[in-house]
Amino acid sequence: MAKLCPLFSGSNGNSYYIGSSGSGILIDAGRSAKQLETAMRAHSLEPSDLQAIFVTHEHADHVQGVRVLATRYHIPVYSSPGTLQAMEELGILNGKFPVEAIGENGVSICGMQVTAFPTSHDSRESVGYVVHTADGRKAAFATDLGYFSDAVFDAVLGCDAVVMESNHDVGMLQNGFYPYYLKRRILSNTGHLSNAACAGELPALAQSGTTRFVLAHLSRENNLPQLAYQTALCSLQTCGMQEGLDFQLMVAPPENLGEKAVLF
């Protein structure tokens, strides 16, 4: 059985642990190394057991802890060539830990196979990840999506567990205090996915076999956990799916000190 822990989620930092039987990987490390260590230990995970960090893109909320954590435990870091280049320019890659560009066939690590898929976001070469676990399960990590492209759809379809961005409520964003340029950026095709856009994709995923949904990367200013949750739930219920019976639905909290994990 695999364990997925959303350690941090949202504009203040993102990091997800996935693994089984004592070893695993992080998808993003967007908080300080100390905060990441504390969150992992709260889930009874040891940072020194980490086998790799996979980075989605170079924005601070995804890479903040990479340099210190990877240096401290000598953890290999993987990402797309463009993201690694951007991380190099930002001074994150210091030569003290292995770095590798992820190719088309992905990477095999601690019994898992990790593949990347392109996402549409205002960064150098952002990606999402699909993790094939040792016991034949699949989990997808799809956040920072300007829109839900065919590439994203193809990657997440059929996954047992899906971490999916549900960033903002469009009404809250439009009526909120963000400056116009920022609203436009978030709503653009290289920004972030709204609750409604996320919810609209869930029935197809549920019908493809997804039973665990984690709504992620919620905006603190332009969303409410209950709103994201209800929007997703309504969408899944309208296609006849029942919570608890056909699927589990969770909102990833901004900081998760051991309360929430997904087993699949």
Ligand SMILES: [Zn+2]
């Ligand atoms: Zn970003």
Ligand SMILES: [Zn+2]
């Ligand atoms: Zn982000």
